[in-house]
Amino acid sequence: MSSVDQWRMELNNYLQRSQQTGILSWEVTSSGPPHARIWTAVAYIRGVEYGHASASTSAGAKEEAARQTLSALRAERAGY
Helix, strand or coil, rough: CCCCCCCHHHHHHHHHHHHCHEEEEEEEEEEHHHCCEEEEEEEEEEEEEEEEEEECHHHHHHHHHHHHHHHHHHHHHHHH
């Protein structure tokens, strides 16, 4: 597994284990000139924003947003 998709894969696995695979959605946008794009990814769980990140690649932005989402879901489950 490459580090590029580690958190997205872990998030998907987490959702599969809890039988909630259909609750995740993404919004990915880019801004800036073609030679210096900034990608922004937002992860939603049941329409609620859980992760929001920007990076120089779409994959990098989704990866960080997935990490944030997984962290938030684990905290909720633990009661924090």
